[in-house]
Amino acid sequence: MSISMLDGLLIAVFSMTVVFSVLCILYLVITALSKTLNKVGMASASNAVKQADKQTEVTAPAPAAAATDKDINTVSISTGELKLINVDEKTAALIMAIVSHESQIPLSELCFKSIRALEE
C-alpha cells in the first residue's frame, strides 16, 4: 500500500482533527460529570446539614440558654456534649456534615467533642 503526499497530508490533518475532537468531547464529558457530581455532592451535604440542624434543634433548642459564656456554646447531641468555641451552630453543623461526607461515616456514628475556630 502506498499513498501520495497529498493523501498523506489529508490523512494527517484528518487524524489531528479527530484527536482534537475526541479530546474536546472528553473535555465536555468531564466538565458535565464534575458539575453533576458536585451538585449531587452539594445536595447530599445540604441534606446532612439539615439533618444535623434538626438534631441540634431537638437536643439544643435555645443556644443562648445553653451557654453562659457567649463565645463557648455547649451543645448536647445524641452521643454526648459538644463544645463550640467561637463557632456558631450553623457553621458547626456544616463542619460536622462535611466531615461525615468526606469520611463516609454517618453522622449518627461520629462523636464530636469540640469545634474551635482558629485565631489568625
Added chain:
Amino acid sequence: MMFVDALQTIWRNSGFSAITWQQCVMIGIAFVLIYLAIVKKFEPLLLLTIAFGVLLANLPLAGLMNEPPAGSDEPGGLLYYLYLGVKKGIYPSLIFLGIGAMTDFGPLIARPSGLFLGAAAQLGIFSAFLIALALGFTPQEAASIGIIGGADGPTAIFLTTRLAPELLPAIAIAAYSYMALIPMIQPPLMRLLTTKKEREVKMEQLREVTKLERICFPIAVTVFCILLLPSVAPLIGMLMLGNLFRESGVVERLSETAQNALINIVTIFLGVTVGATARADRFLSPDTLKIIALGLIAFAFSTVGGLLFGKIMYWLSGGKINPLIGSAGVSAVPMAARVSQIEGQKANPSNYLLMHAMGPNVAGVIGSAVAAGILLALFG
C-alpha cells in the same frame, strides 16, 4: 593431534568463529546503551533491559530468539516465547495497567482544559508521519515512526507491533532514548517560543477534586473512548482499570501489585525482548538512522504544538495560563511536567507549575493512545 582436533572443534562450535562484523557493531551499540543507562541514567529501567536484549540477540549461536524447529519437539529460544507478549500486544497493555494505577488524574479533572494541550502536543506524530512518507516509508511504517512523537513507549510498541514489526527495535530505542532526553530537547524550544512575561505567569491553585469524581473519571473515559475508537480498548481499558484500582480505594492489594510487582516484571520481559529484536541484519540499515532523526523531529514538533496551544490558552485566558505547561502535553509522565516546573521556576522562582503541568501531561497519555487508535484504524 587429538588435542589440536579438540581445540579446533571447540573453536568451530564457539560463537567466536561465527561472529560477524555486524554483530560486533551491535554488541558495541549494546555497550553504549548500557553505559547511557547506568552512568547517564537515561530511562535506565527500560534502556538497561533493552540494551541487554540487544547484547543477547547478537551473540551468535545462542539462539535465544529462535523459533521452535518445525516438526520437532525441540523448544524454541527463551526470548522467542517471552516475545509473544510483545507480538500479541500484551505487555504494553499491562504496562498501561500499572501506569493507570500510578497516575493521579486529579489535576486533569480539576482543569479539563489540559486535554486541549494534550491534543495539540500530538502534532509531532502527524508531522513525522508526513516526513516519513516523503522519505519513502510505507504508510504503516510512517505511522509507526510518527508515534514516537507521542512520547509514550508502550503506545509506540503497541502500534509498531501491529503496523511495522520489522521497525520495532529502532522505534522502541528511539522512543525511550528521546524520552530520557526530554530535559535537553524541550527547554530550548520553550525559551524560543515563549516570552519571559509568559513564563513568569503564576497560575491559580487547582480546585479540590472529590473522591466520587475520581472514581467516575476512569469509568466515563473508558466507556466514551472505547465506544468511539474500539481499537484503543487494550490501552485505554487497561490504563483506566489501573486508575480505578487506585481511586476506588477498595482493592489496595491489586493497586499495589499493578504499580509495583506487575509493572516491574512486565518491564523486564518487554525490555529484553524488544532489545532482542535488534539483530544486526535488521538493525544496521540506513532506515534506522532515518528513524532516529525522525523521532527527534517528532518530539520537537510535539513540544512546539503544545507550546503554541499553550500560548493560545494564555491569550484566551487573559494571561492566567502559563504556556509552559503546554510542552507537558507530550506524555512522558512525569518528566515533561517536571521540565515545565523547572523552566517556570527559572523565570519566576516563586512559580510552582508542576501540578498545573500534570493535567496536560496525563492528557497526553490519553491523546497519544487516541492517535494510535486512529492510525491503527486507518492502516491496521
